[in-house]
Amino acid sequence: MAELVSKRYASALFEIAFEEQVYEKVKDELNFIVDCFKSEPQLYQILKSPLISADEKKDMVSNVFKDRVSQEVFNFLRIIIDKGREGYIEAMVKEYIALADAVKNKVDAVAITAIPMDKQDLLKLQVNLSMSSGKNIQLQNQVDPTIIGGVLVKIGDKVIDGTVKSRLANMQEQLSQILV
Secondary structure (H helix, E strand, O other), X not given: OHHHHHHHHHHHHHHHHHHOOOHHHHHHHHHHHHHHXXXXXXXXXXXXXXXXXXXXXXXXXXXXXXXXXXXXXXXXXXXXXXXXXXXXXXXXHXXXXXXXXXXXXXXXXXXXXXXXXXXXXXXXXXXXXXXXXXOEEEEEEEEOHHHOOEEEEEEXXXXXXXXXXXXHHHHHHHXXXXXX
């Protein structure tokens, strides 16, 4: 249900922002709000609390964000509060960012390796993935020593597994299938 709610609200906000050609500005403002919640977790806890009335929450949002965000984002926050969807804000922002990035054909990806990749290799991999996918890939490197070697690339919900760990697992599976 959380995913459905997040997509519905994010799509509605994106539609308005896109029509008014302010979707990038709205994206930045939503990131600002999430950053505020991360730096002040008690603010987010108060916003999500069922013990605080909607009017008190709207007053708090007004005091904190009124002069810092556009009218579209401010209204969006008030609607979320009215509908009792405060707990989904982070997921809504994530969905909105995905919609805004899709317009620019931008996709975030992660290359997971056993040791950190140097910038040159990361850039080469990013260019190759962009060319093969036809999208503007923004690649980041994560380190996970359990993969032993090779690289595991995650692009959205796609996974490209070129790790030694998976090759060894495949070999083990094939060897276990051999009857002696």
